[in-house]
Structures are given as structure tokens and as C-alpha cells.
Amino acid sequence: MEINLISDTVTKPTKQMLEAMFAAEVGDDVFNADPTVNALQDKVARLFGMEAALFFPSGTMANQVAIKIHTHPGDRIFCDKWAHVYNFEGGGIAFNSGVTSKLIDGERGMFTATQLATAVTGRADIHVPYSKLVAIENTTNKGGGACWEISELQKIKKVCNTNNLKLHLDGARLFNALVAKQQDPKQFGEIFDTISICLSKGLGCPVGSLLLGSKKQIQQAFRVRKLFGGGMRQVGYLASAGIYALDNHVERLAEDHQKAKQIGRALEVSAAIKSVEPIETNIVIFYAQNETYLLESFKKASVLITSMGEGKLRIVTHLDFTEAMHKKVLQIIASL
């Protein structure tokens, strides 16, 4: 039995999800004529208390389109040094939008309002690029699934308002944060100008992301999505998986979080492990005494994990990681 813990994107649709997909009513979404896509977009917009939403094939495209609509070439954006938009989207900030990034040296992928205020200096100086956008990631990926406090986000929003900056949330795993911290999605809708969410991470869909924003922003995003090649046709088959996931796979994220914490505790007491980062959601980041030995041991037991460089190892729990698999992983860790 192979146990794949490299990411929560490795899940396959459940039988019930596939049934929902087969039963979807569809139309040509490039003409806004797919009723299931429209229903998903309305559902997510309502959930966050935002005006509109748009379906995307990937989180990367949703983030990149957001950056495009908030900026002009030559502008700069602010994000954490570990941000996915900066590190893992192929340089898209520069390639797609011609924008530079000012990186903030945060903690576990999160920075403070004070750090942002310090970074946004020299605005009047003609040498300095125009400052347009702040991008936040919740939960943080490279930061080990860490969750932001609403109070800090509100302070960051104030800095944005003072400095005329838009605020985007890369919420690929936002539902993990909402469940872990029991937060209200509408609070996020109030703070952020645009939010991207992924259906293909913890929620277990094969494909799909959404971008949320004002009606005007989503209209612009609709154009830019087409320009980026992301206009899709009878895509309601995929959107129906999203509706199914929102109705059935959100609350259960707590199980993934619990398994991640149990794995973390097992790693902490193992002599083979140097240290484990704090665990808030479904991502476990840890450092081995001997990385080669550890990766080999997992591989021999058919457990797949990720090496993130700089000695960082990552385990991600998910919908297809069963109780039996979990028991086996705990046994393997105990035997290291």
C-alpha cells in the first residue's frame, strides 16, 4: 500500500463526487451560460460576503489574474519572502504583470502590520516604483500551514488603506484556516479586496479554484482570464465537484489537522528527528538528524514525503489518507 503524503493535491474524487459531476447541468461558460459554474460562483461569493466570484482552472491562474488587475507594469507588490505567488508561480508576477516584488522577512510566512508599514517607504521618491498591492497567504504553505490572526490582518488592512494599497489573499488553503481557527469567512471578505481559494487542495476536487472580489474587479478578471487562456466551456462538470466539496468536505478538514498533529507528536519524540515546526493545520514541517536515512526509511515503507530544501521535510495530510494509513505511518515513525 503506497501512502502519498507529498501534498493534499494527490486526492482522487470520491464516488459521490463523481456522481455529482456526472449529473451536472452544463453550458458554455465563456458565454456565462453554464448554470453549474454560475451556481458555484454565487455560492462562494455569498459564503464570503463578496459581490462576485470567478471559476479558474488553477490557483496559480487565479492569483496571477488578481495581480494583473491590481497593477500596471513597473509597479511593485509586497509579500512574504516565502510567498507562493513569488516562489512557486514561475516568476509570473514579473512575467505576466511586469511587476517587481518587495519581500518581507516574516515568521512562518507571516509578517506584521509594522513590518509592512516599514517596507512601504519612499512612496513619493521618483526612484521608487509605485506601490500597489499586498499579497498575503493563508494558510502559509512553506510556513507549514500557519494561520493568520484576524486582528493582525485588520491592522494590515489599515496600513493598506493609509497607503492606497490593495490587499489580495492567496487562500489556496483558506478553508483549513477557517476550520482550525473557527473563523467566519465573511471577516475575510470584509478585509480583502480579492481572495483566491483552491478546491483541489484539502477539499478533494480534481481541478478548480475561484477568485472573489467586487463586481467590477471580477469583470476585469473575466477579461484577463480569457487573455491568459483560462476561458473554459462545459466546465460545470468540474464546478459541480466544487459544490459537492463545499457541502461535504469542509468540516472534515479537522480530521486532517488532528492526524497532522499526531504525526507531529510522534516525530517530536523520535531520536531520528531534530525538530518539528508548530502544527496548526494539515502540514507538518520537520528536520531530520540524517535526511538521507529518513527519506530512505520512508521510501522503503512506501511512504512518500517531500524534501523542500535546506533540510526541510514536509508531510501533508488529506482526504485520501485513511485511518489505517495513519496508523502505519505512526508505526514507521516509532521504528525510526
Ligand SMILES: *Cc1c(COP(=O)(O)O)cnc(C)c1O
Ligand atoms: C497550491 C497553491 C497555489 C496554486 O495552486 P495551483 O492550483 O497548484 O496552481 C497557490 N498558493 C498556495 C499557497 C498554494 O499552496
